[in-house]
Structure formats: C-alpha cells, structure tokens
Amino acid sequence: MIQCKKYLRSIVAYKAAAFAPEAIKMSANENPLGSSPKAVKRIQDMATRVFQYPDGNNSALKEALAKKYLLSADNFIIGNGSDELFTLIAHVYMQEGCYSITAESTFSEYSFATRIFGGEMIFCPLKQGKFDLDAIAKAVSSETRLIFLCNPNNPTGTYFSHQELSAFMKKIPENVLVILDEAYADFMDCADRPDHNQLLSDFSNIIILRTFSKIYGLAGLRIGYAMANQAIINDLNRVREPFNCNSIAQEAAIAALGDHEFIDQTLCNNQRGKEFLYGQLDSLGLTYYPSQGNFICLNVKHNGQAVFEALLNQGIVIRPLGSFGLNTWIRITIGQPEDNRFFIHCLRGFLEKNSEDIS
Ligand SMILES: Cc1ncc(COP(=O)(O)O)c(C=O)c1O
Structure with missing residues (x-):
C-alpha cells in the first residue's frame, strides 16, 4: 500500500469555508471596494x-x-x-x-x-x-x-x-x-x-x-x-x-x-468604517482590540460559532475564532458603510434575542 511520509500523517487537509457568493463577505479580510x-x-x-x-x-x-x-x-x-x-x-x-x-x-x-x-x-x-x-x-x-x-x-x-x-x-x-x-x-x-x-x-x-x-x-x-x-x-x-x-x-x-487613488479610497473607507464600528461596538458594550488592520476582533460574549450561524442566515459571513482558541470572539472585515451598518443591525438582533452572556 502506498503510504505518505510518517510526519505528514497527522496533518489534516485544509477545509475551505463554504463559498457563498451572494452573501456579504466579512470573513477573509478582502478589499470591500473590489480590485484596483x-x-x-x-x-x-x-x-x-x-x-x-x-x-x-x-x-x-x-x-x-x-x-x-x-x-x-x-x-x-x-x-x-x-x-x-x-x-x-x-x-x-x-x-x-x-x-x-x-x-x-x-x-x-x-x-x-x-x-x-x-x-x-x-x-x-x-x-x-x-x-x-x-x-x-x-x-x-x-x-x-x-x-x-x-x-x-x-x-x-x-x-x-x-x-x-x-x-x-x-x-x-x-x-x-x-x-x-x-x-x-x-x-x-x-x-x-x-x-x-x-x-x-x-x-x-x-x-x-x-x-x-x-x-x-x-x-x-x-x-x-x-x-x-x-x-x-x-x-x-x-x-x-x-x-x-x-x-x-x-x-x-x-x-x-501605481494606483494611488484606489489605495487612498481603500484607506479612507477603512478608517471611516473602523470609527463607525468602534462607536457601535462601544454602544453595544462589547470589547474589541484596537486594530491596525482592515478587520476588527471583538468579544461577542456568546459562542462565536452561534453568532456566525445566525448572521449567515441573514446573508452575512463573519469569522468565528474558535480555531484560534478564542471561543467567544469573532473577526470581521471592515466593509463598505452599508455592510458595516447591516452587520451591526444583525449583531444587535442576535444579542437582543440571546441575552445570556457566557463569557
Ligand atoms: C496574516 C496573513 N498573512 C498572509 C496571508 C495570505 O496572503 P496571500 O493571499 O498573499 O497568500 C493572509 C491571508 O489572509 C493573512 O491573514
């Protein structure tokens, strides 16, 4: 029987996330404005x-x-x-x-x-x-x-x-x-x-x-x-x-x-989106790490996987962080203004329906 190298046997093949082209994708830190x-x-x-x-x-x-x-x-x-x-x-x-x-x-x-x-x-x-x-x-x-x-x-x-x-x-x-x-x-x-x-x-x-x-x-x-x-x-x-x-x-x-205009637009969208999201998360009483990237890592005080599933049902994909050892945390890519608003709307809805805090 053909056998792979011994040290490779404990490696589990990477399982790509399901592809949901119609959903608003805030899970992979891509550029919400598209390509240059x-x-x-x-x-x-x-x-x-x-x-x-x-x-x-x-x-x-x-x-x-x-x-x-x-x-x-x-x-x-x-x-x-x-x-x-x-x-x-x-x-x-x-x-x-x-x-x-x-x-x-x-x-x-x-x-x-x-x-x-x-x-x-x-x-x-x-x-x-x-x-x-x-x-x-x-x-x-x-x-x-x-x-x-x-x-x-x-x-x-x-x-x-x-x-x-x-x-x-x-x-x-x-x-x-x-x-x-x-x-x-x-x-x-x-x-x-x-x-x-x-x-x-x-x-x-x-x-x-x-x-x-x-x-x-x-x-x-x-x-x-x-x-x-x-x-x-x-x-x-x-x-x-x-x-x-x-x-x-x-x-x-x-x-x-060489596309400086696109870079500037991306940075501007990111900065404004970040400020908006920080403000909203503060008002929801959620903690997050100040981010130097195009994403925010926040503690939803519930199982991150449950938040992922609830938001997916509403057409928005976020990243639960259980695989990073952060069970009650999620990561969201900073999106376009309407994506950010919709995310907050869905998250607020989830938190209102699930008032028990597990953190
Ligand atoms: C920290 C970090 N490094 C590298 C990469 C991979 O970048 P690339 O698309 O160039 O392979 C990613 C992608 O998400 C990342 O988050």
Missing part, C-alpha cells in the same frame, strides 16, 4: 497574452518593488500569494527534529508550512492580544530554525513597534530566521511601525512578507512578495518553481502598485 481599477484594466489587456509563459524571473515586478522600497530587485522574491512564500521558507530551512515558534492565536499557515517539512511548532500565548516577543525570545533553543511574527496580528489586529521588534531581534541568534508577515501593514497608521530598510540593514536574519491580496484587492490572483538580503533570496530561489507566478498576476500587481 488600474489592475483590472491590465488584467483585461493581458487576456490575449496567456499563450506565452510568464517571465520566470518576475523582473518587472521586482524592479517596481525595488523602486517603491528603495532596495535592489535582488532583495525580492515573488510568490503565488504570500502563502507560497511561507512554504518556500520552510522548504529551505525546516527539517525533522527542528522547531518554529509563533503565537498561539495567529495565522495558521505558519504552522502548516513548518509541519509539512517535518518540523514542529511551539506556540507562545498572546499577551493582551499582542505577540509576546519576550516569551518568544525565551523559547528559542538550539533546535529553533524559524520564528513567525504577524504584524499587525491576524486575528487580533494588534501590533508591535519598530523599537520592540529591534530589541527582540537583538536577542535572536543569527542562525534563526525571523519571518515578519506584514500582510496588513499597508493599513497601519501608527508612527512607530517597523521600518523595513532599517531592519534589513541592521539584521541579516529577517525576511519581510507582503501581499497584493489585501489593500490592492487581488486575492484571487494569488500574488505576494518577500524582501530580504540576497543570500536568503538566493536560497529561496533554489526551491521556487520556474513559473510560480502567472503573467496576469505579475502585470496586475505592477499596475496596482
């Missing part, structure tokens, strides 16, 4: 070009990113979504008997990437919804290979500052790679957020990941990128498929980078 119009135009133009293979070096996109970040094109690698980059990193640096470290309630791909290459994950609890960098530094051992940090954190929306990260990096041995996942960093508005160029010049063992899935509205195209020193990028290129990013995604990403 400049990217959409480029996607249409590219339709006649797909008979050719894509540029396997992703050169034009890397050049565009180099210009944006004042780095060299050799400091970038493009992935089929940042999801692919997590697995490339683990493919290169993880092995059986070794460990990654991350937070207990954070993005699940870090653990997935570690385990499919035979490693194990050590989870450190969040501290007041925030990555506990001191606890993570203390958990490092000679078997640690990777540390995954999410900033702002999915699902809590909390963040750590440049100073906190820099102090943490000083405690981490140079042979441990720190992966800074900044999928939502485009939404941050705090002055003390981590500074890429400074981090890359101060530390040789950091890689920073970003995505086109969120602020640029290109989640369906699957494109993300990482920046690091050339030695790390060269390592990752050893295991990258020659044509890992399709030509439409590469071109759309370049167009999206």
Whole structure:
C-alpha cells in the first residue's frame, strides 16, 4: 500500500469555508471596494497574452518593488500569494527534529508550512492580544530554525513597534530566521511601525512578507512578495518553481502598485468604517482590540460559532475564532458603510434575542 511520509500523517487537509457568493463577505479580510481599477484594466489587456509563459524571473515586478522600497530587485522574491512564500521558507530551512515558534492565536499557515517539512511548532500565548516577543525570545533553543511574527496580528489586529521588534531581534541568534508577515501593514497608521530598510540593514536574519491580496484587492490572483538580503533570496530561489507566478498576476500587481487613488479610497473607507464600528461596538458594550488592520476582533460574549450561524442566515459571513482558541470572539472585515451598518443591525438582533452572556 502506498503510504505518505510518517510526519505528514497527522496533518489534516485544509477545509475551505463554504463559498457563498451572494452573501456579504466579512470573513477573509478582502478589499470591500473590489480590485484596483488600474489592475483590472491590465488584467483585461493581458487576456490575449496567456499563450506565452510568464517571465520566470518576475523582473518587472521586482524592479517596481525595488523602486517603491528603495532596495535592489535582488532583495525580492515573488510568490503565488504570500502563502507560497511561507512554504518556500520552510522548504529551505525546516527539517525533522527542528522547531518554529509563533503565537498561539495567529495565522495558521505558519504552522502548516513548518509541519509539512517535518518540523514542529511551539506556540507562545498572546499577551493582551499582542505577540509576546519576550516569551518568544525565551523559547528559542538550539533546535529553533524559524520564528513567525504577524504584524499587525491576524486575528487580533494588534501590533508591535519598530523599537520592540529591534530589541527582540537583538536577542535572536543569527542562525534563526525571523519571518515578519506584514500582510496588513499597508493599513497601519501608527508612527512607530517597523521600518523595513532599517531592519534589513541592521539584521541579516529577517525576511519581510507582503501581499497584493489585501489593500490592492487581488486575492484571487494569488500574488505576494518577500524582501530580504540576497543570500536568503538566493536560497529561496533554489526551491521556487520556474513559473510560480502567472503573467496576469505579475502585470496586475505592477499596475496596482501605481494606483494611488484606489489605495487612498481603500484607506479612507477603512478608517471611516473602523470609527463607525468602534462607536457601535462601544454602544453595544462589547470589547474589541484596537486594530491596525482592515478587520476588527471583538468579544461577542456568546459562542462565536452561534453568532456566525445566525448572521449567515441573514446573508452575512463573519469569522468565528474558535480555531484560534478564542471561543467567544469573532473577526470581521471592515466593509463598505452599508455592510458595516447591516452587520451591526444583525449583531444587535442576535444579542437582543440571546441575552445570556457566557463569557
Ligand atoms: C496574516 C496573513 N498573512 C498572509 C496571508 C495570505 O496572503 P496571500 O493571499 O498573499 O497568500 C493572509 C491571508 O489572509 C493573512 O491573514
């Protein structure tokens, strides 16, 4: 009988959420305004070009990113979504008997990437919804290979500052790679957020990941990128498929980078939506973490799964956080004004009907 590798047998295949195209989707932190119009135009133009293979070096996109970040094109690698980059990193640096470290309630791909290459994950609890960098530094051992940090954190929306990260990096041995996942960093508005160029010049063992899935509205195209020193990028290129990013995604990403109007509209919608939702949640007496992302993590004081089901019946999809170990919490993507109002209307209805507080 054919048998898969021993260490893969305990991994359960990812079960995608049911697809409900008619529902208002506030569950996956996509852009409620859709995609960058400049990217959409480029996607249409590219339709006649797909008979050719894509540029396997992703050169034009890397050049565009180099210009944006004042780095060299050799400091970038493009992935089929940042999801692919997590697995490339683990493919290169993880092995059986070794460990990654991350937070207990954070993005699940870090653990997935570690385990499919035979490693194990050590989870450190969040501290007041925030990555506990001191606890993570203390958990490092000679078997640690990777540390995954999410900033702002999915699902809590909390963040750590440049100073906190820099102090943490000083405690981490140079042979441990720190992966800074900044999928939502485009939404941050705090002055003390981590500074890429400074981090890359101060530390040789950091890689920073970003995505086109969120602020640029290109989640369906699957494109993300990482920046690091050339030695790390060269390592990752050893295991990258020659044509890992399709030509439409590469071109759309370049167009999206230059669509400042769309980025401004997205940020403005996000800020206004956040203020509206904070006000409403305050009036409902619910607690939430102040968010630096395009989503809010709130304690509904009832089973999150029950809230999910009740709201789904009314045509709105939210994310219950039981799988993150947060049973009475949910995460909602900040939507368009009418989506936010409808969400509050449905949530208020649920809370009125279910007055018993289980928290
Ligand atoms: C924290 C975080 N990192 C990475 C990703 C994945 O991004 P991509 O769509 O580029 O694979 C997500 C998607 O939700 C995310 O929440």
